[in-house]
Amino acid sequence: MIHVSQLVKYYNGLKALDNVSFHVMEGEIFGLLGPNGAGKTTLVGILTTEVKPTSGTARIKGIDVVNDPLAVKHLIGVVPQHRSLDRKLNGRENMLVMARAYGVKNPKSRVEELLALVGLTDRADNGIRQYSGGMLQKLLVARALIHDPEIIFLDEPSLGLDPQARIAIWDEILRFKDEGKTMILTTHYMEEADRLCDRVAIMNQGKIVKEGTPEKLKNEGIMRSVVTLELKRISDDVVEEIAEFEEVEEVQVIEKGFTELHVYTHNAEKNIPQIIKIIQRHGLKVYRLRSQEPSLEDVFINLTGRSLT
Amino acid sequence: MTLKRAKWSFNAAVAIFRRDMYVFCKEIGGNLLRIVGEPLFFLLVFGLLLPDLNLFPTGYIEILVPGIVSMSTMTGSMRSVAAGIGLSFEYNEDIRAHILTPITMRTLALEKIICGTFQGIVSGTLVLAIALIMFPGTFSFSPLCYCELFLIFIASGLTFASLGLALGSSFIPETLFEVMFISMMPMMFFGATFYPLSLLPELNPAFFYLTLFIPLTYISEGTRAILTPQIAYLSAIYCFIGIGIYFVIFFSLGLWAFKRRAIK
Ligand SMILES: Nc1ncnc2c1ncn2[C@@H]1O[C@H](COP(=O)(O)OP(=O)(O)OP(=O)(O)O)[C@@H](O)[C@H]1O
Ligand SMILES: [Mg+2]
Numbered sequence: 001m002i003h004v005s006q007l008v009k010y011y012n013g014l015k016a017l018d019n020v021s022f023h024v025m026e027g028e029i030f031g032l033l034g035p036n037g038a039g040k041t042t043l044v045g046i047l048t049t050e051v052k053p054t055s056g057t058a059r060i061k062g063i064d065v066v067n068d069p070l071a072v073k074h075l076i077g078v079v080p081q082h083r084s085l086d087r088k089l090n091g092r093e094n095m096l097v098m099a100r101a102y103g104v105k106n107p108k109s110r111v112e113e114l115l116a117l118v119g120l121t122d123r124a125d126n127g128i129r130q131y132s133g134g135m136l137q138k139l140l141v142a143r144a145l146i147h148d149p150e151i152i153f154l155d156e157p158s159l160g161l162d163p164q165a166r167i168a169i170w171d172e173i174l175r176f177k178d179e180g181k182t183m184i185l186t187t188h189y190m191e192e193a194d195r196l197c198d199r200v201a202i203m204n205q206g207k208i209v210k211e212g213t214p215e216k217l218k219n220e221g222i223m224r225s226v227v228t229l230e231l232k233r234i235s236d237d238v239v240e241e242i243a244e245f246e247e248v249e250e251v252q253v254i255e256k257g258f259t260e261l262h263v264y265t266h267n268a269e270k271n272i273p274q275i276i277k278i279i280q281r282h283g284l285k286v287y288r289l290r291s292q293e294p295s296l297e298d299v300f301i302n303l304t305g306r307s308l309t
Numbered sequence: 310m311t312l313k314r315a316k317w318s319f320n321a322a323v324a325i326f327r328r329d330m331y332v333f334c335k336e337i338g339g340n341l342l343r344i345v346g347e348p349l350f351f352l353l354v355f356g357l358l359l360p361d362l363n364l365f366p367t368g369y370i371e372i373l374v375p376g377i378v379s380m381s382t383m384t385g386s387m388r389s390v391a392a393g394i395g396l397s398f399e400y401n402e403d404i405r406a407h408i409l410t411p412i413t414m415r416t417l418a419l420e421k422i423i424c425g426t427f428q429g430i431v432s433g434t435l436v437l438a439i440a441l442i443m444f445p446g447t448f449s450f451s452p453l454c455y456c457e458l459f460l461i462f463i464a465s466g467l468t469f470a471s472l473g474l475a476l477g478s479s480f481i482p483e484t485l486f487e488v489m490f491i492s493m494m495p496m497m498f499f500g501a502t503f504y505p506l507s508l509l510p511e512l513n514p515a516f517f518y519l520t521l522f523i524p525l526t527y528i529s530e531g532t533r534a535i536l537t538p539q540i541a542y543l544s545a546i547y548c549f550i551g552i553g554i555y556f557v558i559f560f561s562l563g564l565w566a567f568k569r570r571a572i573k
Contacts, residue, residue: 011573045573048409049572050408050409050571050572050573051572051573052572052573069413070314070317070318070411070412070413071314071411073409073410073411073412074317074411078409080405080409082402082405083402084402084403084405084406084409085402085403085406086328086401086402086403086406087400087401087402087403088332088335088336088401088403089328089331089332089403093328093331094406097324097325097327097328097406098324098406098410100320100323100324100327101320101321101324101325101407101410101411101412102320102321102410102411103316103317103320103321143406
């Protein structure tokens with residue numbers, strides 16, 4: 001569906017993309033994960049024809065993005081990172097202009113349908129300036145769908161949203177997937193990539209440093225969770241037994257008046273019940289249990305040996 | 310480009326043009342003030358007040374009006390496009406949405422130029438109407454003359470909207486307004502607006518060549534050739550050739566600058 005080969009992009013001497021290659025299959029959600037300035041938006045920009053590559057090629061459904069940008073734009077929907085809503089128009093008018101520009105049949109009913117879908121019908125007559133961040137994001141998502149594109153690019157769709165709005169956008173994205181749409185999603189959040197993406201590429205300084213399914217990245221020790229348990233006390237046998245699990249990388253015991261156990265594992269889901277069983281077998285009691293997903297920071301330290309800048 | 314792509318592009322251009330016209334009408338009050346405000350003051354001071362005070366001869370109106378009408382077609386088109394594009398890239402950001410639609414950058418640039426041309430024509434027509442009301446009986450011309458004038462307004466609009474596109478795409482708003490001021494001032498005052506070209510070759514040859522160099526001169530003289538042929542120096546055909554050359558230059562520049570700004 002999407003083939004990217006050896007893309008390089010320089011902005012006046014600054015290297016933003018450094019020989020990036022990957023492909024995305026039909027119906028897949030492909031995640032681009034990386035810190036600020038990694039080149040995610042630049043990469044998406046090239047695929048959506050807004051940025052000209054310095055060298056390399058990118059094809060969407062066999063169409064070259066440089067040679068035939070019009071056909072590419074007709075095929076894709078874009079939720080840009082940098083807001084691009086018309087502040088001189090209200091929500092409905094914003095949608096209507098785009099519906100007409102894409103030559104959508106029955107633009108008015110299509111607009112109403114999408115406004116209802118994202119729950120903005122009530123506020124559609126408000127000017128864009130009166131929208132909250134979450135509403136703007138919803139409108140952008142609705143706008144990207146106006147011509148029912150097969151492929152959708154989402155550049156940090158959940159940036160700045162509260163947890164509830166974030167989950168609403170995630171649900172939306174998963175529904176697109178059910179409809180068979182292909183998506184490229186950029187994000188800073190490991191959790192988002194983990195929940196939504198079939199495959200993830202981790203970018204740093206214009207390069208893809210790792211690519212694979214979230215499972216694969218976890219199994220390779222790139223994604224490492226921390227399971228924290230609070231107990232009254234603990235015995236050395238318990239620690240030893242936990243440390244013997246294949247997925248467990250390290251166990252730390254911290255005394256804070258009570259005992260805190262930090263278990264670093266590549267598969268928290270599998271290990272948590274096992275750990276609890278061991279503790280119970282030794283007649284101990286867990287007061288509190290907390291499992292923390294690996295952060296992008298962890299992944300980076302793992303991959304690059306340096307912390308996120 | 311296949312027919313299908315041409316159709317997509319055209320469709321998008323029409324939708325965006327509709328949007329631009331809608332916004333123009335929505336902000337009609339401010340737009341009209343911007344379009345006719347400045348020329349109106351020139352007409353009041355140089356056309357009414359100074360001749361009343363016997364500082365200027367009454368006949369000066371015949372020289373002034375074609376110049377001011379021409380100037381307003383320039384300011385109307387150039388300012389609207391330059392400010393519109395400059396602010397849109399930096400603040401309103403509607404242009405970013407338009408770039409995403411299936412439209413070629415050339416067509417999008419042309420759409421902006423046509424919008425600007427429209428404002429130039431509105432501006433010229435309104436200012437001419439105001440002048441005819443202010444100075445009844447000074448000018449007499451047939452409907453056919455207005456058709457010719459209309460062509461000149463179109464030529465002016467296209468040329469200066471293209472220049473506006475070039476400026477608006479090349480400068481950020483913080484510097485854009487200074488650049489516009491610097492480029493418009495010589496045009497407003499040396500573009501045969503307040504004086505006819507015909508007097509210059511004998512009285513001030515240096516100024517004559519300077520004036521010939523200014524694109525607005527060809528609009529002012531073209532308007533004179535129709536409204537007051539007795540004081541026109543260049544015939545309409547030379548005016549069209551002159552402005553045509555500037556149009557080609559500004560259009561190429563505008564398109565180049567717009568593409569460069571739109572696609573990073
Ligand atoms: N228009 C531009 N002109 C010059 N440099 C740019 C431009 N856009 C991006 N860059 C540079 O290219 C690099 C990659 O930027 P990009 O926006 O692609 O990163 P990103 O991964 O999307 O970051 P973020 O997470 O902050 O959105 C950065 O160093 C940035 O400064
Ligand atoms: Mg970005």
